[in-house]
Amino acid sequence: MITKEILKSLPKGVQGPNYDINTIKNGILHFGVGNFFRAHEAFYVDQILKDDPEWGIVGVGLTGSERSKKKAEEFQKQDCLYSLTEVAPDGGRSVRVIGALRDYIMAPEDPEAVLKHLVDPAIRIVSMTITEGGYNINETTDEFDLDNQNVQNDLKNPENPSTVFGYVVEGLRRRREAGVPAFTVMSCDNLRHNGNVAHKAFLGYAKARDPELAAWIKENAAFPNSMVDRITPSVSQEIRDRLDKEIGLPDDLPVVAEDFHQWVLEDRFANGRPALEKVGVQFVDDVTGYEQVKVRMLNASHIMLCFPAVLLGYEYVHEAVKDADLRANVETFLNKDVIPTIKAPPGVSLEKYRDSVLSRFSNAAVGDQTLRIAGDGSSKIQVFWTDTVRKALEGKSDIARIAFGMASYLEMLRGVNEKGDHYTPNEPTFKDAQWVLAKSDDFTTALGLPAFDAWRDLDTAALDQKVVENRKIIREKGVKAALPAR
Structure with a gap:
């Protein structure tokens, strides 16, 4: 010692x-x-x-x-x-x-x-x-x-x-x-x-x-x-x-x-x-601009990568980002859903920041675990995705990647990956009532989890439907089949 x-x-x-x-x-x-x-x-x-x-x-x-x-x-x-x-x-x-x-x-x-x-x-x-x-x-x-x-x-x-x-x-x-x-x-x-x-x-x-x-x-x-x-x-x-x-x-x-x-x-x-x-x-004097960039780009893409990665059986983040399909989904999420709706602080290039994020995820020496990043997903989704989801719903723009991310999160809560391996999802804020929703066989029930409360005042009918569709595809055909078109 x-x-x-x-x-x-x-x-x-x-x-x-x-x-x-x-x-x-x-x-x-x-x-x-x-x-x-x-x-x-x-x-x-x-x-x-x-x-x-x-x-x-x-x-x-x-x-x-x-x-x-x-x-x-x-x-x-x-x-x-x-x-x-x-x-x-x-x-x-x-x-x-x-x-x-x-x-x-x-x-x-x-x-x-x-x-x-x-x-x-x-x-x-x-x-x-x-x-x-x-x-x-x-x-x-x-x-x-x-x-x-x-x-x-x-x-x-x-x-x-x-x-x-x-x-x-x-x-x-x-x-x-x-x-x-x-x-x-x-x-x-x-x-x-x-x-x-x-x-x-x-x-x-x-x-x-x-x-x-x-x-x-x-x-x-x-x-x-x-x-x-x-x-x-x-x-x-x-x-x-x-x-x-x-x-x-x-x-x-x-x-x-x-x-x-x-x-x-x-x-x-x-x-x-x-x-x-x-x-x-x-x-x-004000951290808002820096927060927006970090939370909506790095943190948001981290869980967008790791929710499906856990389902695919990837243990480490650097393994997940090497998967061309998962990486492309994160890049498209950043390029189409996030960057166009962020105002960068003075001197910050959003494109360079995007590239640094993906480089950091590829750091094999860190050995960061996908299940760690996916943990406390309910709190993280509310913090990291809310602004992007609200802007997509308010602007009636593409919701494909958000719906895929939500579906991946909900399927991940079941605690078993595509290989049949079991793991324990970490949701420290969940009580028994939340776990009942998460484990329900009804694909719509888990949409009532608090992770998604921050945009429930908006019209979410199309988003909810897309999430349910993606969950069915993931369950029947696997994660890759549910990935949105680039």
Whole structure:
């Protein structure tokens, strides 16, 4: 395992922190210490700590699962250090040890330790990667869901929270009481206007708890929007073992990511921020244009590729994009359905961006899994496809590729591919009622899933019919038979 001692004698080719990790002070608390956070936010912060050592990160895990407990133990054993391997499409590789994460707390085991950090004046930013569906927004009302049982539990016992909403709002309450300035709440999830979504969620909880506290938070805290981008696959035990052997660095917590990374962030902070512009973060007044390009091109085409790829039995994204038919469908989707309806930010070529997307998908060294990309499809469809679908329906333009994508998603939820192999679809927001719809033998029933709610105010009769037709073709003749004409 990696420890502070190993930093003194790293293997050749492995870059260590260019600062003394013992001098780093904590300025950020982060909920959701997953691979993406470790390859993105922590990667950026790591590069500024030599000149700005007051922005170390305290990581917080919210779940008490055995997997989470094991992860926490591994972080502590490794002094919260881990390796990041960046891989290029041509196979080139670089490895560095990241030291930005300076502590890791399991919230269920020590909630008061989390709250102590949250009220500490040194903590000026609270960031999070809690997934697209983690903000507890009711899909029907578009408001914070106060009926959620965990939220109800926190509202009944607010000083001993269990949810991210309870922790953040209780932390802000204690800061107000202690005369400590509010912190910035910084979402790093793959959501359009993620700061606005976070604002709605946390203020929704705060209003239910204490309207006066909510007013103080609204006045004093900040919720900047951001656009985040880096493909970061899961790391299996097999990949861990291979990395250990190839790199010569024993690491129980390695992260692998593509060599591409981007972070566009609104410069709206309540209580200071690190100078991340020095390491490539773009600070802007409005991220909307950048969000549109990334979400509607990269993310939207990622799931357009992977839903049918899972059905065809492709395990990895780079395998799927090598399939000429699937690649052509994604290219046509971008060229005909997406690019004509996007206004690019200044200096951004949509055609070059399209080409970079397809190049990134072909990066075999990343080894990204199609089932990972296809996971949480309900939330992803709402975020990544809605604008494109609405524009097609409103303009009465071609819906063939969208219908194929929707049909592929619904067939994928059945959990069996064309080869007869079974897998487990990951839909963390589904309850029993949604699974009943998804598993129904009636091809139309699953159209009532929340994935498609965002355009139900429009006339969807032709689209629904096309989806049903495609599902029948996929079921009877296979995915390739249902692919739209180019």
